Amino acid sequence: MAKPSQNNPGIHVSAPYNPSDRMNPDAWAPLPLADYACHCGQTGTATGTTEVKALVSEYLTHQSSHEDR
Template sequence: MTDLTPTPNTPGLHVSKPSPSAPARGSAICHCGATATATGDAQVRALVEGYTANHGPAHHKEQGRS
């Protein structure tokens, strides 16, 4: 299986939840250099929302790309 964890060379967002009773885990790395990790369903949800609003796709919107 391929490791999908983001790195500075392959920025992005990775979320895992191995089972319904296990806490979610997430990590994000943006091409601008910002990084974040989270553990727990609510914290990972906030990480995803923050990354989506302020990094990754948001950088493309700022540059006039959709």
Template sequence: MPSDLTPTTDRPGIHIAAPDHGTPHAAYACRCGRLRTARGTAKVVALVQDWEHHRPQCSPAPLAPRVPATRTNPTNGKRTTAPAADDGGLF
């Protein structure tokens, strides 16, 4: 799994990859420090269920506010700021 997509305790969330002709795999990280990975369809499904079960029960320290990402428009070269993601979603 590419490191820029892998969740960490600093960037909690879940990442699931299901390649067309490969084995599905997933990873999640919680801000409490819990890290899990899975490979194969049944194990990925179980990991997602574990994530959904764990998140509401976990009460770690709150995350620091997220800094909005900036992007450069390839058409005009101008920098734009994307809205910050809320903590309620995945990533």
């Protein structure tokens, strides 16, 4: 998937599955990542569960601000 940009707006979230909690408790668990871009030029990037959740909320709020235009 192409990274979101002003010419390719949208949001991309990557939350890798990590079965290590059962199979290998010592394995490193990758962090979720997210980035977005709006056609107006606003962008955002986040790493980690809490930050990604906040970024998704920010993106949805920002997108709703364009609905009236």
